[in-house]
Amino acid sequence: MDNETSLRNERKRGSGVKVVYDILRDEILHLELPPGSPIDEVQLSERFGMSRTPIREALVRLAGEGLIDTLPNRSTMVSQIDFLNMHSYFDALVLMYRVTTQLAARYHRPEDLEIVRARQAEFAAAVEAQDALAMISTNAELHLAIAEAGRNPYFTALFSRLLNEGRRILRLYYQSYNDRLPRRFVEEHDEMIAAIAARDTDLAESLARLHAEQIVAQVQKLLVRGDRLDVKL
Amino acid sequence: MDNETSLRNERKRGSGVKVVYDILRDEILHLELPPGSPIDEVQLSERFGMSRTPIREALVRLAGEGLIDTLPNRSTMVSQIDFLNMHSYFDALVLMYRVTTQLAARYHRPEDLEIVRARQAEFAAAVEAQDALAMISTNAELHLAIAEAGRNPYFTALFSRLLNEGRRILRLYYQSYNDRLPRRFVEEHDEMIAAIAARDTDLAESLARLHAEQIVAQVQKLLVRGDRLDVKL
DNA sequence: TGTATTCAATTTGTCGACAAGGAATATGCA
DNA sequence: TGCATATTCCTTGTCGACAAATTGAATACA
Structure with missing residues (x-):
């Protein structure tokens, strides 16, 4: 200091x-x-x-x-994390995943894709290194880059807030992240990016939906198992 | 002062x-x-x-x-109203109309409906009185009440912001509001409220979508006609 | 000993003043 | 006269200090 x-x-x-x-x-x-x-x-x-x-x-x-x-x-x-109304959070998160990815497929420009692919490379590197904290950060950055390619500031602002809130939630559980899912996420990201590049809005949206629902299901499983970390710093 | x-x-x-x-x-x-x-x-x-x-x-x-x-x-x-990126605004507005109405049909409680119906009565009174300014206000209040019945603070917060922004936009055009549309809006509101009360989420969502798209089309028509008022106070 | 009241300590909310950064104006020079 | 530079004015950003509100401790009382 x-x-x-x-x-x-x-x-x-x-x-x-x-x-x-x-x-x-x-x-x-x-x-x-x-x-x-x-x-x-x-x-x-x-x-x-x-x-x-x-x-x-x-x-x-x-x-x-x-x-x-x-x-x-x-x-x-x-502020406290509101574990009681978590379903509101998940609803909003899934919807923003869907709509921002769909809009990215519609409105992105070539230079947007470069940024998105760079973020995806960073995420893949974090997965490769099994660095859970970096995975959380780079995943948020990737999806934010996709949202920005969709060029709707209202959705981007809400999504950014949701992703930030997600960082706090996921950090409480990040030790459970060391399983097969992250590699699956890398593949799903690649599919989503390909759909965006092909300007296939329907495919992009449905891939985003599946992707988001997988993440939500994973977090919910951790929530009910109650294996939250005791974070003390 | x-x-x-x-x-x-x-x-x-x-x-x-x-x-x-x-x-x-x-x-x-x-x-x-x-x-x-x-x-x-x-x-x-x-x-x-x-x-x-x-x-x-x-x-x-x-x-x-x-x-x-x-x-x-x-x-x-x-802050200026961004007339260039108005389509982003309309996209977000329509989506929030849809999702908040759908959630209201799913999660509302009896006491919510009382508030919603009271707001709708106020809107109907404003239409009856041909008070365009009151129509704008009471319409926003009604839809906000519906959103609150849906109990998702993330959506409610964004929707509230969008409706407020809409007040500023509509005020620029409110003199064009004196036509047959407001009475149609009263009917559409009644249908939406009935669908919410019946907990018919699909119907509520599609009614909200049609309602929102009508409003957007109306505003867009005013925008391209360019018959904006010169507001000087 | 337990409860109510008073008092002190801590933290926030507000204030008036000063200084820095821009913008408009004035000044100097060609 | 036209342009560049200096100066002044105005608005914002920051500061240190004071006052109000609340908390918790200390005291008084039953």
Whole structure:
């Protein structure tokens, strides 16, 4: 944290909020700040070497995305994962998988596919290395790249939020990821990308649906088995 | 604005942000602050009789919802309506109409229907009174109530944002609303509500789709005719 | 000993002031 | 007169300090 405070003087005006926002967002999504962690403004202002004002602005933005919860006049903390309404999450996730993939098949441009294929290569590498944490990240990046090729900012924004929420959920279970499924996911991704490149919207949508439903079924199996990790950092 | 500043001393701690946020949001959605209007922090702080800090927090939240755009170190203004990418908007709107109505048919509880029917009565009253502005508002409220009966916060949040954006678009055209279509919309609403009450998810979804596509077609017709009102307030 | 009340400590919400970055204006030069 | 540069003004970004609200401890009382 010293290297953060040392940047105090070289910081450009207006960049402070973004730095705090990006770092906290990362720490929340990577569960370095697990759900329920207290967020203290003065502590953060000391850590980042700036006053509470830009800290608060970053927190307001995080709250707007549902990553932290603020109780008026009281503590603010990293938002809990709502395991009770998980089916709402799965419904939304599957639908966004479907619609973004379909739109990608319809509206993508050649340069989009390069990015998508690069992301897929990163995902395949993570699978090859059996790096579960990297799989989660690169999978989200891949599907976000597909969504961006679909060029609908409303869907992309919701999907991005869902994928981020998914990172937090999956991290709780990532040790269970070391089975045959990841390699299957690589193949499914390849099929989806081929359907997108061929502009076959129906095939792309149905592949995305199957893909998403497999993921959901896998996570649900972990949920009912209750073999959640105790994350303590 | 005097009645706003006069509340200065009686204001409860923490309520200031919400007041500013709600009022500005309303004024933006009702086009009292049309797209492109400059937002001046000092001016607002004088108007509401509070310092710039809570004003800024309200503005950050509005920016998070895309209602205002902020240029760093420069002015901030009410966000423009993006008429070029309108098809993205229509795609998202139609899909949310469909999915929220379908989920309402599946998950609604009896007390939800009371609220929905009350909203529908308000919409019918607005149509009867030929009050186009009230039609826009009550129509959005009705569909939001249906979405809430579907109990998926992810869809509800996106739909709410889309309906709000729709208020701004429709207000630009509301004079064209005085034709036979509104009465048709009342009937379609009744059919949708009946399908929801009967828990017929497929029928509810297809009715919602037809309903949404009619609205979109109507708005698109207005768009290409280009008979936009010059809103000056 | 248990409960209610008061008080202190901590944390958030708000404030007024100052400084930095742009934009508009004024100035200098050809 | 036309263009480049300097200056001023205005708005935003950040700061340190104070005040209100809440929590938990300490005290008083039965």
